[in-house]
Amino acid sequence: MSVHVRLITPITTAGFRRKEDLAALETAGLRISLSATRTGPGSIESAYETTFSEPGTVARIIEAEREGVDAVVVDCMADPALQAARECVSIPVIGPSQTAMHLAAMLGHTFTVLTVLTRLRPQFENLAAIYGLRGKLAAVRAVDIPVLDLESDIAATQARLVAVAEKSIVEDGAHAVVFGCTGLLGCAEAVRKGLLERGYDIPVIDPIPSALRMAALLVEGGLSHSKLTWPAPPAKPMAGYADILAPLPTAAE
Amino acid sequence: MSVHVRLITPITTAGFRRKEDLAALETAGLRISLSATRTGPGSIESAYETTFSEPGTVARIIEAEREGVDAVVVDCMADPALQAARECVSIPVIGPSQTAMHLAAMLGHTFTVLTVLTRLRPQFENLAAIYGLRGKLAAVRAVDIPVLDLESDIAATQARLVAVAEKSIVEDGAHAVVFGCTGLLGCAEAVRKGLLERGYDIPVIDPIPSALRMAALLVEGGLSHSKLTWPAPPAKPMAGYADILAPLPTAAE
Amino acid sequence: MSVHVRLITPITTAGFRRKEDLAALETAGLRISLSATRTGPGSIESAYETTFSEPGTVARIIEAEREGVDAVVVDCMADPALQAARECVSIPVIGPSQTAMHLAAMLGHTFTVLTVLTRLRPQFENLAAIYGLRGKLAAVRAVDIPVLDLESDIAATQARLVAVAEKSIVEDGAHAVVFGCTGLLGCAEAVRKGLLERGYDIPVIDPIPSALRMAALLVEGGLSHSKLTWPAPPAKPMAGYADILAPLPTAAE
């Protein structure tokens, strides 16, 4: 059985997410396709941008279900569109923030979200509160580098991640680390190695690989989100969203 | 000093909110204007509809600040656009759900949200969690009448509200009641009277009047939301929202 | 409609609160009168003093209702007499601590209480617990100046408030500030300005003006505290309080 999971990018920056980033994650049992919203911001660093990323992302998620995809993962740690899309579809819709926080809570006594900007602290604390994990969140710490600059000097980004993680271990009592931005995809191994060198053997959770595998786990187990929590929305016209909700001219992948 | 507060309706049903509904709330110190999104759903009964109501509502809130309005209130108990709009403007942006829950927590040991549909329980419990009031929320109870049908038999709606409120007092230990839908505007007096007749002297909070007055209170006190919680979003292009974000041809009121 | 709110001072220091302190808060819609207990401590800096301030304060609150006042505010951040007085009267009884904490929770992700003495931390944490807001209280920080010395060098007091507020923003992650002593009345503008100069644009809540306006808001909305939470006390003799409960020879104002 091969599970088809689609990673849906909620931002409009061309080339932010490429097929080759994910190739190593594909297995006999997991096939990954990509899609992205055509509308909304170039990156998500605020509630304003989260809000405007959501309608187009919902459209891509509905489209994925229509195309027979088995599950979707939203490619942003704000988990945009998660609540709305789960109402619209029956296939699992995975937020990497939700998944990564739950994994971290399973693997450590407490965890810290290592994110890009200090301003995102309320977002992560609010998500943790809604996900029922506020008591496990030791801290939200930022490297203070904007999303689209993370890769400009990847070694510096990783060094900064290690330094901030160590600070959180020492000062906040963190026992696990979750990356608070999907733009950090691929940095977990380096950060884990850096922490091991400093004597800290803790899980460093890269949310996108975890979320893709969680999507497959749910599909294999015949599980999806509760329709008591996310019942289908009532059928009504939606003014002004014809373009945003329109299917993409050529199917994603 | 007269405070100008704008009530911004996040749904597209024409005539849902009329100037005359609010006339009685205006005083020497409080002037109320109206505006409504042109885009989004006809009513909000799901997370999906909340999500699609938000971009147009943010646009109307930005417009209100630009026009010199002193504060805005969003006309829906899902508090749509609250997080995003507070980043975009400096004037107070009031969510009636947040205001009503805080007032209820001040006036009673616990409170119940009396809303239209059972499916909204997660929404209110999540909002209460984010607003820091989960411990005061005794229950979310529903009359199970859709938003746009509430006024078709107003006496029946009010009788149902009284019955469900009494049930929540007896079974959930509720000591105050918050209406969980702004479509119930104007029913508080009848519900309070009905409960008094049954021996329950408790506050029945009508969110829109409370929120409008709270907006004035904040303006008079020189208060607005924290820019550490809601810093201005970074300046970036926003693809696909030119129409939704465009100013209304003629100014609201 | 003009709302008559009485500010009731629970301490016996003559001249602590003067009519002219509040003149600027009066509007066409808000008339403010004053009253003070004749019994109890000269200032409140301990649970012992809170306890002895309460009987005389309850007497003044009952008297206010009898005189036709629309609502009362207790002039102390320990919210003395709040629980007892709400049982005795039907008009709204407002605790500035309760009101200010709820406003702060509405306007910021978290808030800090900036008070006079470190010893008051348990008091504020206990009040926050009872008011349902413990999760929003980032910290209680003190300037360590006794209540009656706050005005002896007002510039020094304000500078200290700014410094401690900044410390709490940086170390506790505070996003809003509540003054934890009504003796700081009038300092909010200076403290807010000082914080803005350091780059922090956050609400600084002066509890007495906020509480007076909240009293008016409730009266205008026909709201008061729940009689399920605060039912009238049983009628019984009260030994030894004839003098303390006696009406003032001349009505307050």
Place this chain on the structure above:
Amino acid sequence: MSVHVRLITPITTAGFRRKEDLAALETAGLRISLSATRTGPGSIESAYETTFSEPGTVARIIEAEREGVDAVVVDCMADPALQAARECVSIPVIGPSQTAMHLAAMLGHTFTVLTVLTRLRPQFENLAAIYGLRGKLAAVRAVDIPVLDLESDIAATQARLVAVAEKSIVEDGAHAVVFGCTGLLGCAEAVRKGLLERGYDIPVIDPIPSALRMAALLVEGGLSHSKLTWPAPPAKPMAGYADILAPLPTAAE
């Protein structure tokens, strides 16, 4: 070593508490004396009465320390004067509500407070919140009999206690019971027997005996309350309380 504990009754009903009620609790190691406030209500069934019971009770507690008593217990489940008196004295001041709730939390997964009147629910939930035990309090249930009528038909009172306790076991999942009124002194054995007959082998905590023994436990261990939580109050005049604070003409016992 014999520990001298004084039980201080905060109400003015003559004969409410008699030496013979407590004789059976005295041992070689525990000597019990009695004292009572001369001022305040005849019984405590409201926050108003709690408030007016406190000044006279504080006076009796200060007096007890001055007379060389080793520890005091306040004879009411509202724990009146606890916060204030702990500031005024160094000897242990025990609230039976605090002690009984902590014992119940040690002996059962959850506990219910069985009290006299429904109106006391907020009081017990607030005390539990302050004492840090809100999560262990399954429910507050009332027999709805006023304090001074509890003994008029003691068999009926006990039968009602058993019935309400069983209801709380079944409906609230209670695993232990605390009497929520010190007027129920002496009923624990009968209630425990009644529950055993119905198949429930759970602790039934009689607060006054437990609190007297807890006082002795603390004295024997050289323990008292923290002076960081309850520092001595500042020395200041206290207007209007000369009579209430005056020593009793003849020493208590």
Place this chain on the structure above:
Amino acid sequence: MSVHVRLITPITTAGFRRKEDLAALETAGLRISLSATRTGPGSIESAYETTFSEPGTVARIIEAEREGVDAVVVDCMADPALQAARECVSIPVIGPSQTAMHLAAMLGHTFTVLTVLTRLRPQFENLAAIYGLRGKLAAVRAVDIPVLDLESDIAATQARLVAVAEKSIVEDGAHAVVFGCTGLLGCAEAVRKGLLERGYDIPVIDPIPSALRMAALLVEGGLSHSKLTWPAPPAKPMAGYADILAPLPTAAE
């Protein structure tokens, strides 16, 4: 890549878990082997039995790591030996209770644990508290059938599970269900079907399949538990456990 996960049964009832029960869960990527403690109780229905199941289970987990297994799952919803074993080994040790509760919290607003005996409520509430999920646990409900009798009339067991689940949906507001006994392995599909027939489309989580897949997910992601939370125990003699800790004569499978 094929991940080798060992399911370790902490009870001594021969034939409780057979290879064929799990055959359907094996895939190209997941190989499952079995092992069981030789010491301890025949089934786990109490804290006493949990305690005595643990030493032998720890021995089997250490053995599994020594044999090159990639991860282990403990086959009991009390998650016996989880804390101790995570200290002893570096490979992931999965508790099905922890995994199933986290999955349920991801897939529903709240969840109920459907277990065998009412007496297990404290166990599940305590585990939820430690795992950080107490706020998501709507209830613990029991079918009141002992573990080893569950399969004697499987249709009756399943019917009872559906009935109790429905009761919890209606009365506790549950939005997802977790089986609270690994003896219910294989019943999820029937229970989910039964609930769908009654109109409830919610996830029904079968803990063992979920835990086995979670083990694979962690191994594929290079993740394991934090060594800050579970550091290796100090090296010391362990008196009296030579037999219990001895390797099995022939390797498990």
Place this chain on the structure above:
Amino acid sequence: MSVHVRLITPITTAGFRRKEDLAALETAGLRISLSATRTGPGSIESAYETTFSEPGTVARIIEAEREGVDAVVVDCMADPALQAARECVSIPVIGPSQTAMHLAAMLGHTFTVLTVLTRLRPQFENLAAIYGLRGKLAAVRAVDIPVLDLESDIAATQARLVAVAEKSIVEDGAHAVVFGCTGLLGCAEAVRKGLLERGYDIPVIDPIPSALRMAALLVEGGLSHSKLTWPAPPAKPMAGYADILAPLPTAAE
């Protein structure tokens, strides 16, 4: 009435606990006997050691009840065997960690556990969560000295305890201190004196004396743990524990 309490040591280090350590605690009303497990670790500094200490400790507790002892105290701050043993016996089983934390919560606004090793933080936070006291636990701080080295330089150990306690008062806001290792028996007076010299008048709780007295308090009050929380375990064979469960050849004392 003399209460016979047995202190049961869950470790196998000969001479760790001697009769003369406890002589000063015996009174006319309290007789203390000793017993120790013959199986398990030499000291408890990990979850692994806790787990292996438990079966032998349960055996000693069952034996104590059989011998007519009135109550037992387990001599370790991990409270090993507490859950299991309470199911097996009817006499009170006291965990010193549970008792000391509840006493600390009664005597201070918050408390800190001062323990031997940093690695024990999750253990104490988990116990506090289960005991319902997580909100009162300010911090877990360690002196970083192994259990069996604590007495090698007792003055150094005490000085370190004072220093770490002061740090926790200043940085964590601790208002009381609980020793987090029963190996610190007898140090409370010196630590309290050291803190008083630095100006901190707070309770320093020595868990074993407190627990022994708590055991007597419960016996005198006819109280024990709830059989709804800890019902007797089902009767079943227990494979492989014949030696560990066997009675000691000569009765303990």
